[in-house]
Amino acid sequence: MEQNVSQELVEAGRGYESLFVPALFEQWTKHLIEGAGIEAGWHxxxxxxxxxxxxxxxxxRTGSGGRVVAVDPAPGMLIAAREIEPSIDWILCSAEALELEDETFDSVISQFGMMFFEDRQKSAEEMFRVLKPGGSLAIAVWNSVDHNPAYADIIIVLQEQVGVAAADALRLPYSLGNTEEVTTLLDNTEFSDISVETMVETARFPSSRHMVEAELRGWLPLFDIFLSEAEIDDVLIESDKTLSKYANSSGEAIFPTSAHVITARKN
Ligand SMILES: C[S@@+](CC[C@H](N)C(=O)[O-])C[C@H]1O[C@@H](n2cnc3c(N)ncnc32)[C@H](O)[C@@H]1O
Incomplete structure (x- = not known):
């Protein structure tokens, strides 16, 4: 249970849901649900x-005969999540230490989180532990930044305008683009039928300004990088120029994103 969570973290969670989820993440969910083969009644x-x-x-997909549990170590995210769907069991814990019983779930799914796990091997072991024998796994990780051109463009602007640390902070989500690390750790954990499918989906932000400003004000501070208003203005002026190629006639920023969906099974 999340207690004494600052209003700032709750607002950050709500902000993530209203901007990033429809722009970048929602379109991937169907691939995970299909990849895991989730059926009515599943846990x-x-x-x-x-x-x-x-x-x-x-x-x-599971319907009322099934059960969905969801975990994350960020309390502001979970509070925002519970406001939207109270009937899911939202649990505050990390992937490396799932506070859940052994062999409980028909399927474990996870999208765009593994890049941030401190101990990925341990997280794979935990996912394996909580799966029932025969259970399915589906994980999504971003492809490398070369296959995600809009973010490659922003990284160049950040490197030139702010420095290497800011550019590296934005590279982190793309750090599992070479899938060998993930497939090897699943293999080490005795998952079977490991398979990788690389897919492309379209991202759609209200404008490139919305997208870049959210990274500058929301993401960089997580790495202790705090820009002045003048620095933010400078980055936005540069990124407006670079990202104008993705703008449609209404000013929305629309661009392709590429990710790997990795599926496996526990025998
Ligand atoms: C890019 S968000 C993806 C969230 C969600 N899966 C979606 O598709 O919108 C990455 C999430 O990973 C979570 N995260 C970071 N480190 C984690 C860890 N060690 N264990 C579990 N989740 C973690 C963050 O709190 C954040 O909510």
Whole structure:
């Protein structure tokens, strides 16, 4: 249970749900639900659930005869998640230490979280532990930044305008683009039928300004990088120029994103 969570963290969670989920994340959920083969009545766990977009899709597939549990270590995300869907069991814990019984779930799913796990091997072991024999796993990780051109463009602007640390902070989500690390750790954990499918989906932000400003004000501070208003203005002026190629006639920023969906099974 999340207690004494600052209003700032709760607002950050709500902000993630209203901007990033529809722009970048929601379109991937169908691939995870299909990849895991989720069926009515199943018990499903979403790891690194954020505000729960994937967990909600799982619930719509399992129906009222199933059960969906979702975990994340960020309390502001879970509070925002519970406001939207109280009937999912939202649990505050990390992927490396799932506070759940052994062999409980028919499927474990996780999208765009594994890049941030401190101990990925341990997280794979935990997912394996809580799966029932025969249970399915589906994980999504971003492809490398070369395959995600809009973020490659922003990284160049950040490197030139702010410095390497800011550019590296934005590279982190793309750090598992070479899938060998994930497939090896699943293999080491005795998952079977490991398979990787690389897919493309379209991202759609209200404008490139919304997208870049959210990274500057929301993401960089997590790495102790705090820009002045003047620095933010400078980055936005540069990124407006670079990202104008993705703008449609209404000013929305629309661009392709590429990710790997990795599926496996516990025998
Ligand atoms: C990019 S968000 C993805 C959230 C959600 N799956 C979605 O698709 O919107 C990454 C999430 O990973 C979570 N996260 C970071 N480290 C984690 C860890 N060690 N264990 C579990 N979740 C973690 C963050 O709190 C954040 O909610």
């Amino acid at each position: 499903v766990l979403d790891v690194a659930c954020g505000t729960g977009v994937l967990a909600r899709q799982a619930l719509s």
